[in-house]
Amino acid sequence: MNGAHEKASPxxxxxxxxxxxxxxVCEHASNAIPAEYGTLGLDSEALQSHIAWDPxxxxxxxxxxxMLDAPLVAQRFSRLLYDxxxxxxxxxxxxxxxxxxxVPGNEGLDDDARRKRAERFYHPFRAALADAIDARPAPPAIVTIHSFTPVYHGVSRTVEIGILHDEDSRLADAVLSAAGDGDGHVVRRNEPxxxxxxxxxTLREHALPRGLLNVMIEIRNDLIGDAGSQMAMSERLAGWLNGALAAMRAGASGKEAATWARR
Known part of the structure; x- marks a missing residue:
């Protein structure tokens, strides 16, 4: 999606x-910046790094x-324009x-400039995600995919895969259980x-109000640096998600079981 035209949908x-x-959902999918914003005052190295997107x-x-036959909603432009x-x-x-x-291009923005950024990037994304959820014949489980840098503020991170949640931990709990020993990876709750x-x-805005199962997955980006490792990670995570949902269905009863059976 890099190099998307400035008139393209976000x-x-x-x-x-x-x-x-x-x-x-992939909120930080791209590091593309429409021409009207220049480079936000950053060099090419910074714009290729994790500050601009989730590699x-x-x-x-x-x-x-x-693999999961799941709709995907992704952002077309850099998180530096609007996260x-x-x-x-x-x-x-x-x-x-x-x-x-x-980020010089973001320094000193007044309320009106920030509002325009939200109107250009956030509100269309929020509306498209809400529409995608509401269009489903059965309530979907929301999964957001992110990556994180191995070193942050000079500190190395030992966690390799983070399983994150907010107030509703149902799916995260089941994914952690399905992950077991992590297939050799260091897997932790709500880290990094x-x-x-x-x-x-995203979970609070779209999943919690609807009562939808949800989880955010963070992957250390050195583990997904090429096509082979990306595919292997995708297969691993899809397997954990399918295992988690199967276990939840098996343990559910009554109205809850009927709801999950449609997923």
Missing amino acids: VHLENEAGAGAFLI GALPVARAMSA CNRPPHEASAVPAVSEIHR YGPQDGVTH
């Missing part, structure tokens, strides 16, 4: 008719969409600093981020 949809139990996340999300996993009132939605990098870091906005 939302990318795939497999819209997918009939599986899940709906996949490897989109190929994993796409492969999982195919679609943040609400408009948060300063981090349009960051003036990302990790150790100043958690709801206290403001990263569960």
Whole structure:
């Protein structure tokens, strides 16, 4: 999706008719910046780094969409223009600093400029995701796919796959159980981020009010740096999700079992 034209929709949809139990979201899929914004004052190295997007996340999300027959909703443009996993009132939605990098093109923006960013990037994404959820004949389980850098503010991270949740931990609990020993990976709950870091906005905005099963998956980006590792990770995560949902169905009863049977 890099190099998308400035007039293009900020939302990318795939497999819209997918009939599986899940709906996949990738809020930080692209580092593309429309020409009208220049480079936001950043060099090419910064724009290729994790501050501009989640490297490897989109190929994993796409492969999982195919494996799970799940619709995919992805953002077409860089998180530096607007982070679609943040609400408009948060300063981090349009960051003036990302990790150790100043973002000159975001410095000193007034309320009107920030509002225009939200109108251009966030609100269409939010509406498209809501429409995709509501169009499903049965309520989907929401899965958001992200990647994170192995070193952040100079600190190495030992966690390799994070299974994140907000107030509703049902699906996260089941995924952690299905993951078992992590197939040799270090898998942890709410790491390297958690709801206290403001990263569960999509879950809070779209899943919790509807009572939908939901989970956010963070993958250390050195584990998904090429097509082979991306496919292997997609297969692993899809297997965990299918195992988790199967276990939840088996353990459900009454109205809840009837609802999950349709997923």
